[in-house]
Amino acid sequence: MSGPVLAFIEHAGGEPDRLSLEALAFARSLVTKLGAALEAVVLGSGVEGVAGQLGAHGVGAAHVATDARLDDFAPAAWGAAIRTIVAARAPAAVVVAGSERGNEVLAHVAARLGLPMAANVIEVTPGNSWRLVRQRWAGSLLEDAALDAPIRLLSVAPHAVAAAPTAATSVPTISTFAPELEPADLVARVVRREPKASAGVSLADAKVVVGGGRGVGSAAGFANLEALAKELGGAVGGSRVVTSLGWRPHSDQIGQTGLRIAPDLYIACGISGAIQHIVGCKAAKRILAINTDPDSPIMAVADYAVIGDLGAVVPAITAEIERRRAPA
Amino acid sequence: MNILVCVKRVPQTGGRIVLTADGQAIDTKFLGHTISPHEECGVEEAVQIVEKEGGSSAVLTLGPAEAEEQLRDAMAIGIDRAILLETTGGEWDPVSTAGAIAETVEAQEAAHGHFDLLFFGNEAADTGDYQIGVRVAVALGRPVINGIKDIWFTDDRHAVLARREAPGGGWETYELPLPVVLGVKEGLNLPRYPSVPGRLRAKKKEVERVALGSSPSGALGLGAGEDSAGLGGAVPGPTKLLLRLPQEERSAAEVIGRGAEAAPAVVDMLERIGVLAR
Incomplete structure (x- = not known):
C-alpha cells in the first residue's frame, strides 16, 4: 500500500x-x-x-x-x-x-x-x-x-x-x-518589492522577437533589429555572446542562463545556434534564421531561412513591410 | 569580507552535444571547459566585493584533477586562493557533493577564519540539480537565498541585501545577516576576462588539494556505504544511469532566399503566418 x-x-x-x-x-x-x-x-x-x-x-x-x-x-x-x-x-x-x-x-x-x-x-x-x-x-x-x-x-x-x-x-x-x-x-524572506517597469512590450510577452548574435557585429548594429521589431510590434533580444560583450544588457539575453521565450515568431539574426541559446528560443512557434552560413546549427531548429548578410537582409525586410503598408 | 565561491567545471558545448559511446558523459575530445556561467558571476562578484570592502577570497571546486584549470581561471581575475576537492571515477551525486563541500567549509574556517559569504551558482549548467547551495547552507545552519542578481550591504556591514527577479516581473529584495549563502545568477555582473599578468600571478597562487576519490554512493549509487563521511546519514542520489539526446521534432529549414532579394518572399511568409496583421 x-x-x-x-x-x-x-x-x-x-x-x-x-x-x-x-x-x-x-x-x-x-x-x-x-x-x-x-x-x-x-x-x-x-x-x-x-x-x-x-x-x-x-x-x-x-x-x-x-x-x-x-x-x-x-x-x-x-x-x-x-x-x-x-x-x-x-x-x-x-x-x-x-x-x-x-x-x-x-x-x-x-x-x-x-x-x-x-x-x-x-x-x-x-x-x-x-x-x-x-x-x-x-x-x-x-x-x-x-x-x-x-x-x-x-x-x-x-x-x-x-x-x-x-x-x-x-x-x-x-x-x-x-x-x-x-x-x-x-530569516530569508522578502523585505521589499519593486514592481515591473512598464515600458512597451516585454521580451517575455512579445509575439514577435528579433534576436541578434555575434553576427550583428556591434551594439550599434542592433539599430536594424530594433527597426524591424518596431514594424512587427515585437521586442529585441540577443544571445549570450551579445550580452557578455556588453552590446545588450543581460536582461535581453535569450538562453539557458537568460530568458526562455515562446513567441509566435522568432527571427534569429547572425546567431549560430549554440545549445545555450537554442534552449531559450526553441519554444517559439516558428523560427526564421538569417545567417551567412547555411550549415550553422541554428538551421537545424529553424523553420525558414534566409542565407545572407543580416546587415543587408534585415533592412530590406523592414523596407518591404513599410512599402506594403504605404497607401497606394 | 571573506568570501568563498564554489564553482563547477563544465564543457563548452557549442552547437551540438555528442555523447561518449557508453552514454555516461559528454564527449569532450574536441571541447574546451569553462566555469559554469552563474558561478563565473559569483567569482567576479567576490573579486569586486574584496576590491571594495577588503578581506579575502577563495574558490572551491569538486571535480577531476583537470578542474585546476577553472580554479586558475578564477585566480587569474583576482581570487586569492583555491581548494580542489579532487574526485576520480566520474560524477558525484548532489547529496554527496554537498556533504563534501560542507565538511570542507568547516575545515577551511577552522584553519583560516570564517567566511562571511558563500557563493554558489543558482544551478550548474550541466546537471542542473538546483540544490547544492541550499544543502550546504542547511548543513552549516546558515540562511540561504537563490536567484540573486544584485548584492549590497547594510551600512554596518552586518547584513547583506540581495535582490532577485520576482515571478511575473519586478524585483524582490532579501536582507540576511552574515554569514550567509547566496545562489547567484548570470546578470549579477559582467565577468571580466583574465589579463596576461593576472594569468601569470595565478600560476604562482596556491591550490590546496584534497583527494576525495570516487563517489561515496558507489558506482551505481545503491545506498551509501559505511565510508560515506560527511553525509550525516543522508540518503545519496539520484544516480545517473545513462545520458541520451532528446528526439527533435523540427525538420530542416525551408530556405526562402538569399540576400536582400529575399525580402518580398520573407514578408509574404510574415503575412501568411499572421504576424504582420495590425
Missing part, C-alpha cells in the same frame, strides 16, 4: 500557477501507476479558494496552512510547512513545479530530510528502485536515473506535460494545518 503523492501548489492572485497545474498532471499519472491518492499542499492566508479549484485537477485532499508568515516567499519556511505535512501523511513522493521557487523550496525539504531530490523530471516509473528521466543542460540532454529513497522528491520540468483538468470534477476535502516553523526558517 503506497502513501499518497503530495503536490505542492504555487499560486498568485487566487489562482494556481500554470507550472503547478502541470506538476499536478504529472502527479496524476504517477498516482495511477502507484494506485495511490493525490493530495496537495497550499500555503498562505485565504488560499482555500485556490485549494477548491484543485479538484478539477484530480486532487482528493488539500492541506492548507493559512499562516500569514507564509504569504510571501520564504523558502525555508515554505519547506518547513511541506515537511509538517510530509511527517503527517508519509507520502510516497512530493511533486513540485520545476520553477525557480519550486526547485528552491524542494531543495530545503530535501536538505532537512536528508533525502535525494531529482530536479526537472519528465518521466517517472515507480518500482523497487524508482526510475526517472530528467533534464540536463536545460533540456538539451536527458538523463535516465535511479532514485532510491523512502520519499521521492521530484520537481517537474516546465512544459514537459500539459496542465489539463480531469474529466471528472470533484471538490477536494480541505483541511487546515499549523506549520511547524522555527525562527531560522523565517
Whole structure:
C-alpha cells in the first residue's frame, strides 16, 4: 500500500500557477501507476479558494496552512510547512513545479530530510528502485536515473506535460494545518518589492522577437533589429555572446542562463545556434534564421531561412513591410 | 569580507552535444571547459566585493584533477586562493557533493577564519540539480537565498541585501545577516576576462588539494556505504544511469532566399503566418 503523492501548489492572485497545474498532471499519472491518492499542499492566508479549484485537477485532499508568515516567499519556511505535512501523511513522493521557487523550496525539504531530490523530471516509473528521466543542460540532454529513497522528491520540468483538468470534477476535502516553523526558517524572506517597469512590450510577452548574435557585429548594429521589431510590434533580444560583450544588457539575453521565450515568431539574426541559446528560443512557434552560413546549427531548429548578410537582409525586410503598408 | 565561491567545471558545448559511446558523459575530445556561467558571476562578484570592502577570497571546486584549470581561471581575475576537492571515477551525486563541500567549509574556517559569504551558482549548467547551495547552507545552519542578481550591504556591514527577479516581473529584495549563502545568477555582473599578468600571478597562487576519490554512493549509487563521511546519514542520489539526446521534432529549414532579394518572399511568409496583421 503506497502513501499518497503530495503536490505542492504555487499560486498568485487566487489562482494556481500554470507550472503547478502541470506538476499536478504529472502527479496524476504517477498516482495511477502507484494506485495511490493525490493530495496537495497550499500555503498562505485565504488560499482555500485556490485549494477548491484543485479538484478539477484530480486532487482528493488539500492541506492548507493559512499562516500569514507564509504569504510571501520564504523558502525555508515554505519547506518547513511541506515537511509538517510530509511527517503527517508519509507520502510516497512530493511533486513540485520545476520553477525557480519550486526547485528552491524542494531543495530545503530535501536538505532537512536528508533525502535525494531529482530536479526537472519528465518521466517517472515507480518500482523497487524508482526510475526517472530528467533534464540536463536545460533540456538539451536527458538523463535516465535511479532514485532510491523512502520519499521521492521530484520537481517537474516546465512544459514537459500539459496542465489539463480531469474529466471528472470533484471538490477536494480541505483541511487546515499549523506549520511547524522555527525562527531560522523565517530569516530569508522578502523585505521589499519593486514592481515591473512598464515600458512597451516585454521580451517575455512579445509575439514577435528579433534576436541578434555575434553576427550583428556591434551594439550599434542592433539599430536594424530594433527597426524591424518596431514594424512587427515585437521586442529585441540577443544571445549570450551579445550580452557578455556588453552590446545588450543581460536582461535581453535569450538562453539557458537568460530568458526562455515562446513567441509566435522568432527571427534569429547572425546567431549560430549554440545549445545555450537554442534552449531559450526553441519554444517559439516558428523560427526564421538569417545567417551567412547555411550549415550553422541554428538551421537545424529553424523553420525558414534566409542565407545572407543580416546587415543587408534585415533592412530590406523592414523596407518591404513599410512599402506594403504605404497607401497606394 | 571573506568570501568563498564554489564553482563547477563544465564543457563548452557549442552547437551540438555528442555523447561518449557508453552514454555516461559528454564527449569532450574536441571541447574546451569553462566555469559554469552563474558561478563565473559569483567569482567576479567576490573579486569586486574584496576590491571594495577588503578581506579575502577563495574558490572551491569538486571535480577531476583537470578542474585546476577553472580554479586558475578564477585566480587569474583576482581570487586569492583555491581548494580542489579532487574526485576520480566520474560524477558525484548532489547529496554527496554537498556533504563534501560542507565538511570542507568547516575545515577551511577552522584553519583560516570564517567566511562571511558563500557563493554558489543558482544551478550548474550541466546537471542542473538546483540544490547544492541550499544543502550546504542547511548543513552549516546558515540562511540561504537563490536567484540573486544584485548584492549590497547594510551600512554596518552586518547584513547583506540581495535582490532577485520576482515571478511575473519586478524585483524582490532579501536582507540576511552574515554569514550567509547566496545562489547567484548570470546578470549579477559582467565577468571580466583574465589579463596576461593576472594569468601569470595565478600560476604562482596556491591550490590546496584534497583527494576525495570516487563517489561515496558507489558506482551505481545503491545506498551509501559505511565510508560515506560527511553525509550525516543522508540518503545519496539520484544516480545517473545513462545520458541520451532528446528526439527533435523540427525538420530542416525551408530556405526562402538569399540576400536582400529575399525580402518580398520573407514578408509574404510574415503575412501568411499572421504576424504582420495590425
